[in-house]
Amino acid sequence: MAYSPCPNDTFVFDAWAHGRVPGAPALDVTFADIDITNGIAERGPDAPADRDGLAGLDVLKVSYAVLPWVLDEYALLPCGGALGRGCGPLVLTREPGVDLTGKTVAVPSERSTAYLLFRLWAADVLPGPVGEVVVLPFHEIMPAVREGRVDAGLVIHEARFTYRDYGLHCLADMGEHWESTTGLPIPLGAIIARRSLGAEALRALAEAARTSVRMAWDDPEASRPYVRAHAQELDPAVADQHIGLYVNEFTADLGEAGYAAVRGLLTRAAAEGLVPAIAPGALDFP
DSSP: OEEOSSHHHHHHHHHHHTTOSTTOOOOOOEEOOHHHHHHHHHHOTTSOOOTTOOOOOSEEEEEGGGHHHHTTTEEEOSSSSEEESSOOOEEEESSTTOOOBTOOEEESOTTSHHHHHHHHHHHHHOSSOBOOEEEOOHHHHHHHHHTTSSSEEEEOTTHHHHGGGGTOEEEEEHHHHHHHHHOSOEEEEEEEEEGGGOHHHHHHHHHHHHHHHHHHHHOHHHHHHHHHHTOTTSOHHHHHHHHHHHOSHHHHOOHHHHHHHHHHHHHHHHHTTSSOOOOTTTTOOO
16 A cells, blocks of 8 residues: 555554554555655556556555546545545745746646646636646645745645745635535545455455544544654644644545535536546446
8 A cells, every 4th residue: 555654644544554453454555645656546556666666556545636547447445535624735925916827836746636626726717827837746845936946836735834934925725716616625635446456355445444544533642653753844733733634524434525526526627628537437436
């Protein structure tokens, strides 16, 4: 399995990764940024290893935006991912009120949900198209904006809590725009597993993820060493805020509202020509 070292993922999967979920399949965990896991999923479960030596992964944390390209090979698990309210990506600039028409924008991935939400926002709000889009690891985006190497940056995760430390301004909140125009929660990160494992194994993986989430809620202190070990540069209070924002009822079960949000995002994006349309039933869990 591959997921990010971010506090929400290490919190959610701590119990499972450390063998504390009764009857759960044992995990061999690889930490990877979302752009890497998106690429692994797009290449498919039987593709040769990438430049980091990653291949043959059964379960991945990916962006919801990548689903239209991978649902033939992977099933969406109904739990373990990140959806929510008030937790969307932000567009940051050095000065307030910047018109991004023709400007350079740094993004964490062109296959990320953050970028998809940005494209939908830009189509609704900006008077003209943005200029160059530059892909940077998310921890490099705020320094790039601060130093003037890009005009704006699309940020995710804990940057919501730390961007002021860089002297930056929030130009727009992509989640706020999404929620105000749809009324739906914001779909960010998904857990997918290779369909070739079979329905019984997929159900076992989903149950393990769901149980791991609930165990983390029942005993938050148990996960702290794992969270801190992989977020060493993050203030513990910020890590707690991060977990509180991204781990919620949708992490335990997408439910009707969660599935509606995912379908809404992908349907609207397909209508704008940003992603391929998904087949009927492609999101159904075995």
